[in-house]
Amino acid sequence: MAGSERGPRERMVFSAAQLIRRDGVAATGMREVAAHARAPRGSLQYYFPGGKEQLVNEAVGWAGRYAADRVGRFLAGLAEPAPSGLFAAMVGQWTDEFQTQGFGSGCPVAAATVDCADSAESTRAAAGAAFACWNAPLARALAELGVPEQRTGSLATLMISALEGAILIARAERDIRALTTVARELGPLLDGCVTERA
Amino acid sequence: MAGSERGPRERMVFSAAQLIRRDGVAATGMREVAAHARAPRGSLQYYFPGGKEQLVNEAVGWAGRYAADRVGRFLAGLAEPAPSGLFAAMVGQWTDEFQTQGFGSGCPVAAATVDCADSAESTRAAAGAAFACWNAPLARALAELGVPEQRTGSLATLMISALEGAILIARAERDIRALTTVARELGPLLDGCVTERA
DNA sequence: GTCCTAGTATGACAGCTGTCATAGAATCCG
DNA sequence: CGGATTCTATGACAGCTGTCATACTAGGAC
Numbered sequence: 340m341a342g343s344e345r346g347p348r349e350r351m352v353f354s355a356a357q358l359i360r361r362d363g364v365a366a367t368g369m370r371e372v373a374a375h376a377r378a379p380r381g382s383l384q385y386y387f388p389g390g391k392e393q394l395v396n397e398a399v400g401w402a403g404r405y406a407a408d409r410v411g412r413f414l415a416g417l418a419e420p421a422p423s424g425l426f427a428a429m430v431g432q433w434t435d436e437f438q439t440q441g442f443g444s445g446c447p448v449a450a451a452t453v454d455c456a457d458s459a460e461s462t463r464a465a466a467g468a469a470f471a472c473w474n475a476p477l478a479r480a481l482a483e484l485g486v487p488e489q490r491t492g493s494l495a496t497l498m499i500s501a502l503e504g505a506i507l508i509a510r511a512e513r514d515i516r517a518l519t520t521v522a523r524e525l526g527p528l529l530d531g532c533v534t535e536r537a
Numbered sequence: 538m539a540g541s542e543r544g545p546r547e548r549m550v551f552s553a554a555q556l557i558r559r560d561g562v563a564a565t566g567m568r569e570v571a572a573h574a575r576a577p578r579g580s581l582q583y584y585f586p587g588g589k590e591q592l593v594n595e596a597v598g599w600a601g602r603y604a605a606d607r608v609g610r611f612l613a614g615l616a617e618p619a620p621s622g623l624f625a626a627m628v629g630q631w632t633d634e635f636q637t638q639g640f641g642s643g644c645p646v647a648a649a650t651v652d653c654a655d656s657a658e659s660t661r662a663a664a665g666a667a668f669a670c671w672n673a674p675l676a677r678a679l680a681e682l683g684v685p686e687q688r689t690g691s692l693a694t695l696m697i698s699a700l701e702g703a704i705l706i707a708r709a710e711r712d713i714r715a716l717t718t719v720a721r722e723l724g725p726l727l728d729g730c731v732t733e734r735a
Numbered sequence: 736g737t738c739c740t741a742g743t744a745t746g747a748c749a750g751c752t753g754t755c756a757t758a759g760a761a762t763c764c765g
Numbered sequence: 766c767g768g769a770t771t772c773t774a775t776g777a778c779a780g781c782t783g784t785c786a787t788a789c790t791a792g793g794a795c
Contacts, residue, residue, distance in 0.1 A: 347742090363652040365563035368782065381743040384784075391783065443655040449705050453651045454561040456708040457641040466709035490722075496706065496715050497722045503705055504698030507647050510654040511664035517694050524688075524695045528726045545772090566752065579773040582754075589753065 348386045350376040355398035360447035364395055364454035364462070395451060396465040402447040403469025410476045414483065422484050422533065423526030425477075426498055430522040433506055434515045442510045448473075449503055473499060485533040494532060501525055546584045548574040553596035558645035562593055562652035562660070593649060594663040600645040601667025608674045612681065620682050620731065621724030623675075624696055628720040631704055632713045640708045646671075647701055671697060683731040692730060699723055 345353075354376035358367040369391055373380040387393045413428040414420075436444075448469045455462035477498065478491040486494060501521045508517035543551075552574035556565040567589055571578040585591045611626040612618075634642075646667045653660035675693040680686055699719045706715035 361655050363561055363563055365561055366652065366656065369784095370782085379743050381745075385742060445651060445654065448709070449647075450651045452705050452709045453643060453648045454564065456643065457559050458564065463709060463711070467711070470706050470709050493718045493722050496703075496718045497699065500702030500706060500715060500719050501695065501699045503702035504700065505694075505702075507650050507701055508668050508694065508698060511646070511650045511661060511668050513661070513665065517698060520691045520694045521698050524691050525726075567754095568752085577773050579775075583772060 347376065347378040347382055351378050351383070351386065351394065352397045352401050354378075355394050356402050356447045357444070359395065359398055359450050360402075361444040363450050369394065392459055392461055395455070395459075395462050399448055399451045399462065399465040399469050400472075403472040406448075406469070406473040407476045410473070410480055414480045420484050422481055422486060422494070422529035423522075425480060425484065426502075426526060426529055427522050429498070429502055430505070430518050433502070433509070434518050437509060437515050437518075442513045445506050445510050446503060449507070470499065481529075481532075486529075487532070487534050490532055494529060498525070498529070545574065545576040545580055549576050549581070549584065549592065550595045550599050552576075553592050554600050554645045555642070557593065557596055557648050558600075559642040561648050567592065590657055590659055593653070593657075593660050597646055597649045597660065597663040597667050598670075601663075601670040604646075604667070604671040605674045608671070608678055612678045618682050620679055620684060620692070620727035621720075623678060623682065624700075624724060624727055625720050627696070627700055628703070628716050631700070631707070632716050635707060635713050635716075640711045643704050643708050644701060647705070668697065679727075684727075685730070685732050688730055692727060696723070696727070 351372055355367065355372045358372060358375060369383055370380060372394065373383055383394075384390075387397075389396075409432070410425075410429075413425055417424045417428065448466050451462055452466045456466070457463075474492065474495045477495040481491040481494055482488055502518075505517040505521045509515050549570055553565065553570045556570060556573060567581055568578055570592065571581055581592075582588075585595075587594075607630070608623075608627075611623055615622045615626065646664050649660055650664045654664070655661075672690065672693045675696060676689040679689040679692055684692060700716075703715040703719045707713050
């Protein structure tokens with residue numbers, strides 16, 4: 340999660356995502372984003388003529404694509420292929436972050452949803468798209484792991500739901516307990532859905 | 538969810554919870570809370586000398602107690618006692634709200650967590666307490682439904698996680714699909730944990 | 736050289752935020 | 766009646782927000 344070589348525009352989107360997932364959308368200022376990205380403040384209105392809403396939407400979209408990409412990498416890196424292992428890898432990314440970086444930051448898509456679902460329609464739509472963008476490759480991965488097609492979408496939604504909720508609880512409690520719990524309880528269920536060998 | 542007969546202080550806490558769950562903590566102003574509660578603005582500093590943080594914390598605490606109370610009512614009103622039915626009732630409360638009131642508002646505890654976990658330690662603690670306050674009666678209810686003691690806490694956490702995550706997705710997509718999905722997929726798993734008859 | 740464009744730099748704007756100081760009403764006690 | 770307590774009213778404060786207008790610099794095209 341390091342970003343420094345890219346252009347100022349990309350750095351600002353990346354920084355926006357980072358600040359949003361820490362403080363929420365409303366508490367994240369544009370001047371702050373520029374400073375965090377070490378980008379000139381004058382470039383904000385140049386790259387983002389749509390204002391803060393555009394910047395936030397792009398940050399949310401970036402986060403969705405990032406999550407989607409990771410699914411593929413987790414699937415490829417699985418020791419033994421099983422849905423429970425994939426879910427454990429997704430959860431593990433968060434337990435690792437919380438244990439090494441602290442509980443300061445959560446999911447930027449969740450933050451955008453909570454802060455903008457009723458106040459900025461385009462941002463709400465961006466968050467919806469981000470979740471969909473995350474769900475699709477996850478469902479494909481489940482299919483590859485032997486889950487019958489008609490359930491892959493539902494199970495992917497369940498996995499994302501449980502993960503997002505556990506992230507919330509973990510941050511509130513400053514304890515990864517909720518994350519390890521959902522991984523442990525959901526894993527067997529997911530594996531129980533496998534009917535074919537890939 | 539109507540509050541009008543109580544005193545101004547309670548009305549302000551209640552209004553704060555409503556506004557927070559709609560717009561998030563940062564976007565909710567104190568003047569707005571007073572206006573929404575039809576309470577005098579001058580009373581804010583009188584009832585909440587701790588400022589906005591105190592008001593937010595009390596709203597979060599109220600929400601946690603409200604959720605905990607509902608678990609008992611759901612359990613009592615269950616047609617046939619099973620964990621899946623309890624979970625369906627919890628989910629149903631949200632599908633009902635979304636379908637009748639729209640997707641404008643989510644969970645206030647989630648909003649407080651997202652907005653304050655890294656910026657207001659006391660609010661983060663209040664959110665953690667709210668989740669714990671919700672988890673306890675839910676775990677007890679599962680025990681009463683025949684789930685062995687050592688798993689009740691874990692399953693309660695899984696239920697709350699999945700519900701909170703599905704609320705997020707539903708708001709982002711403006712579709713209750715995620716909620717019905719988690720209820721359908723998680724129900725059988727929950728029932729499968731029942732070993733004793735109550 | 737000039738011209739054009741991409742990107743940057745500032746400063747100002749109105750609007751809102753939470754907080755505080757201070758004064759005022761209302762209500763009950765004795 | 767006086768007096769105390771509880772609650773309300775109001776105006777001001779510094780600080781921050783997103784946005785805009787405007788002027789500037791760099792770098793290449795020709």
